[in-house]
Amino acid sequence: MRRLIALAALGAIFMQSGLAPAGAEAPKRGGTLAFAVVAEPPNYDCHANTSFAFVHPVAPHYSTLLKFDGKNYPKIIGDLAKSWTVSPDGLTYTFKLHDNVKFHDGSALTSADVKASYERIANPPAGVVSVRKAWYADISAIETPDATTVVFKLKAPNASMLTSFASPFDCIYSAARLAQNPRYPETEVMGSGAFTFVKYEKGSYWEGKRFDGYFRKGLPHLDGYKAYFVKSNAVVPGMLGGQFDAEFRSRNPSERDQLLAKAKDQVVVKEGPWVGSLMIVFNTKRKPFDDIRVRQALHMAIDRWGGSGNLSKISILKPVGGFMRPGFEMALPESELVKLPGFAKDIEASRAKARQLLKEAGAENLTFKLFNRNVAEPYTPGGIYVIDQWRRIGVNVQHEQLETKLYQQGVLAGNFDVAIEFINDFTDDPTAQFSKLLTKKASPTGFSGHEDAKLDEMYERQRRALVSAERKKIVQEMDKYAITTAYSVPYLWYQRIIVMNKRIKNWDFSPSQYILQDLSEVWLDQ
Numbered sequence: 239m240r241r242l243i244a245l246a247a248l249g250a251i252f253m254q255s256g257l258a259p260a261g262a263e264a265p266k267r268g269g270t271l272a273f274a275v276v277a278e279p280p281n282y283d284c285h286a287n288t289s290f291a292f293v294h295p296v297a298p299h300y301s302t303l304l305k306f307d308g309k310n311y312p313k314i315i316g317d318l319a320k321s322w323t324v325s326p327d328g329l330t331y332t333f334k335l336h337d338n339v340k341f342h343d344g345s346a347l348t349s350a351d352v353k354a355s356y357e358r359i360a361n362p363p364a365g366v367v368s369v370r371k372a373w374y375a376d377i378s379a380i381e382t383p384d385a386t387t388v389v390f391k392l393k394a395p396n397a398s399m400l401t402s403f404a405s406p407f408d409c410i411y412s413a414a415r416l417a418q419n420p421r422y423p424e425t426e427v428m429g430s431g432a433f434t435f436v437k438y439e440k441g442s443y444w445e446g447k448r449f450d451g452y453f454r455k456g457l458p459h460l461d462g463y464k465a466y467f468v469k470s471n472a473v474v475p476g477m478l479g480g481q482f483d484a485e486f487r488s489r490n491p492s493e494r495d496q497l498l499a500k501a502k503d504q505v506v507v508k509e510g511p512w513v514g515s516l517m518i519v520f521n522t523k524r525k526p527f528d529d530i531r532v533r534q535a536l537h538m539a540i541d542r543w544g545g546s547g548n549l550s551k552i553s554i555l556k557p558v559g560g561f562m563r564p565g566f567e568m569a570l571p572e573s574e575l576v577k578l579p580g581f582a583k584d585i586e587a588s589r590a591k592a593r594q595l596l597k598e599a600g601a602e603n604l605t606f607k608l609f610n611r612n613v614a615e616p617y618t619p620g621g622i623y624v625i626d627q628w629r630r631i632g633v634n635v636q637h638e639q640l641e642t643k644l645y646q647q648g649v650l651a652g653n654f655d656v657a658i659e660f661i662n663d664f665t666d667d668p669t670a671q672f673s674k675l676l677t678k679k680a681s682p683t684g685f686s687g688h689e690d691a692k693l694d695e696m697y698e699r700q701r702r703a704l705v706s707a708e709r710k711k712i713v714q715e716m717d718k719y720a721i722t723t724a725y726s727v728p729y730l731w732y733q734r735i736i737v738m739n740k741r742i743k744n745w746d747f748s749p750s751q752y753i754l755q756d757l758s759e760v761w762l763d764q
Contacts, residue, residue, distance in 0.1 A: 269762035272482040284409035286367035295444035295465040300409035300429035308746025328395030349382035354413035432458040432758035459761035483739035508747040512732035514662035531599040533724035535592040537580040556733035609654035612639035664752035686725040
């Protein structure tokens with residue numbers, strides 16, 4: 239963070255252009271990118287949405303204050319902001335905006351629009367849904383000294399603040415239109431991004447076309463794009479039939495192999511660890527899951543290392559890690575992970591200890607229901623595998639899978655014994671990743687119901703630690719403590735697998751399905 243503040247204090251300017259670096263392929267202008275999306279957005283409002291089903295069709299219409307550098311993830315660069323500074327105490331963020339930015343209706347985008355948009359996120363008016371309101375609770379004031387300067391004043395330092403400003407869901411809206419109707423973004427698309435809105439045919443497709451007034455000269459390269467809404471099992475046939483060239487969330491290993499077998503000369507595969515994982519939540523308000531011995535026993539019975547090899551052949555479940563993504567700089571290294579309950583590589587020794595713990599707790603013949611979503615990937619294979627693991631220590635488990643709405647109602651109300659949950663956000667950040675590990679008092683998604691305030695205290699300390707080395711130490715301590723107390727435990731992380739037609743150029747792979755989807759620099763080799 240010190241290095242980041244030092245760079246910002248020098249007034250570092252981060253800019254992107256449509257020019258190709260020396261030695262790179264020269265972009266070609268024209269063409270319409272066609273891609274599949276396996277779900278549809280519930281409405282058009284960025285501030286109210288959380289799903290890739292929203293981001294993939296809608297993000298190209300909007301600009302955000304900051305964004306991620308596709309070539310150097312997780313580096314943050316400017317979008318509307320051409321430069322910024324952070325005060326030494328971490329309480330003041332000053333952004334200088336690009337000049338001559340226009341909304342799609344031709345009106346000028348200024349600091350007033352940035353202010354109005356973030357006020358809507360941090361303090362939504364009646365009837366407006368802002369799912370990230372808590373992320374901006376530290377903002378005490380937003381000032382606009384001139385049309386291209388916006389200043390955020392914080393009540394307390396926040397180590398995740400710049401990352402938050404790069405959220406793909408923080409679309410900048412027109413202050414004038416919000417003043418007339420603060421809910422207009424729910425039903426109207428009007429941004430300043432590289433593409434204007436053409437049409438949304440529900441159940442069929444979403445279409446956008448090039449915005450000739452886009453503030454980054456020479457961009458976008460594409461004439462437009464078309465997002466086709468299809469069932470997941472229609473993606474591979476659609477790609478093989480030429481209906482679309484990609485699906486930007488992920489395919490599973492068998493689909494990847496099928497596409498490579500039938501179209502290996504036409505497609506390219508990009509894959510790596512995903513900022514998404516499954517975890518197992520124990521309802522500590524129900525016996526015997528209030529007993530750490532029972533929780534640890536069930537935790538230790540799971541062969542994650544063997545499961546990684548087996549499940550990765552049939553699902554997107556693969557990397558083994560703690561509560562931070564394996565490979566991320568703050569994640570626990572394997573050498574530390576294997577010392578913790580549930581991650582030892584001698585699974586038979588772990589299961590022997592698990593049986594002993596169940597006996598000590600008087601829970602040798604334990605039976606319960608595993609509460610899960612009825613979603614094929616990755617919830618069903620994840621549930622089947624873990625039930626088999628528990629059977630090996632004499633535990634009998636019934637698999638209860640519900641459709642997502644009923645499932646969410648159940649976990650929020652605490653109507654479950656043990657549940658398979660997920661951790662997934664737009665980037666690697668402990669403030670986001672750890673939010674489901676807290677008490678209910680600290681977080682509505684503290685589904686286990688535990689009352690261990692130590693986790694809340696560690697969470698708050700990492701949020702306020704502006705020195706990266708100090709924050710990493712706290713994060714790793716919290717990861718170890720959470721794994722050991724086992725109110726909720728990590729299961730396996732996702733492996734993101736993108737298969738796309740080779741004619742798609744300059745689309746950057748990242749560990750998240752939410753970011754790098756503005757399509758402003760993507761081009762087609764036609």
